Amino acid sequence: MEIWIYFTLLAATMQAVRTAGQKKLSAKLNSMATTGVRYFYALPFAWCYLWWLLDFRDVAVPALNTSFLQYALVACVMQIWGTACLVAAFRYRNFAVATSLAKTEAIQVAIVGALFFGATLSGLGWLSVVVGVVGVFFVSKVKLRLRDILADSQGLIGMGYGLAAGLGLAITTLLIRESSLALNIDLMVSAAVTLVFMITVQSVMSFIYIYLQDKSQLALMLKHWRLCLFVGITSVLGSIGWFTGASYQNAAYVKALGQVEFFITLALTYRVFKETVSLKEYLGMFLIILSVVILLVWA
Numbered sequence: 001m002e003i004w005i006y007f008t009l010l011a012a013t014m015q016a017v018r019t020a021g022q023k024k025l026s027a028k029l030n031s032m033a034t035t036g037v038r039y040f041y042a043l044p045f046a047w048c049y050l051w052w053l054l055d056f057r058d059v060a061v062p063a064l065n066t067s068f069l070q071y072a073l074v075a076c077v078m079q080i081w082g083t084a085c086l087v088a089a090f091r092y093r094n095f096a097v098a099t100s101l102a103k104t105e106a107i108q109v110a111i112v113g114a115l116f117f118g119a120t121l122s123g124l125g126w127l128s129v130v131v132g133v134v135g136v137f138f139v140s141k142v143k144l145r146l147r148d149i150l151a152d153s154q155g156l157i158g159m160g161y162g163l164a165a166g167l168g169l170a171i172t173t174l175l176i177r178e179s180s181l182a183l184n185i186d187l188m189v190s191a192a193v194t195l196v197f198m199i200t201v202q203s204v205m206s207f208i209y210i211y212l213q214d215k216s217q218l219a220l221m222l223k224h225w226r227l228c229l230f231v232g233i234t235s236v237l238g239s240i241g242w243f244t245g246a247s248y249q250n251a252a253y254v255k256a257l258g259q260v261e262f263f264i265t266l267a268l269t270y271r272v273f274k275e276t277v278s279l280k281e282y283l284g285m286f287l288i289i290l291s292v293v294i295l296l297v298w299a
Helices: 003-025 031-040 043-057 066-089 095-102 105-116 123-139 146-151 153-182 187-214 216-223 225-248 251-257 260-273 279-298
Strands: none
Touching: 003 031, 003 225, 003 251, 003 260, 031 066, 031 187, 031 216, 031 225, 043 187, 043 225, 066 095, 066 153, 066 187, 095 153, 105 123, 105 153, 105 251, 123 251, 123 260, 123 279, 153 187, 153 225, 153 251, 187 216, 187 225, 216 225, 225 251, 251 279, 260 279
């Protein structure tokens, strides 16, 4: 099995866990502070991972060239924007719709990548992405009735945040790959360098914004340090997976495989709470698994 598959599965698992933590944290902090937590509390662990990896792979710290800086800095902004939109979506009534639309990130990566990054997919690759996205909508129990959506202004805003989150995170993933490849070194190390650079910049940006917007949020981030630390650790583990996977493989394929996050979330929920599974949810899980099989076996 190729290395990018292991890292993507790690990323999907950790993201499912981290999202649950962020949802709980969003009841205690505002959107930007909840977003900032994933950077502040992940930062020391990211640096430790990089220094360990440099020693383990016996590689020197690479020079950061202009191409890397351009891609990585834009990726920093897009990830903050995408994450803030996702956290904002938690506050609206149609949470399932908003977060499921954020999961269109996979198909948005494929479209944006093909249009602007020359990252073309095979026919079966496109099929895998589309089947996976459809499966996610089935599993999430989303009902997208145009009449209901138009009658609910709050729902429209929530959907807008969901789609914006998906687009922001899609562009981020594509830029992460470009940043990592621009360093022209060992891909695992370049992924770690990209991760540390972005988290460091994002921590500074988030701190300045939160301080100017509402500095009381900083005290709350310390008060709820246990939950914040949980979000930070799961975030850095997930990011290690996403960054490394995207460095080794086409970003659209990485995100297509990453759709198993929804399957993992559902499986854990039913395992813990002993809830029954509907026929529609079984169909959704089957489609997600089918998309992964198409991707790994035929695409």
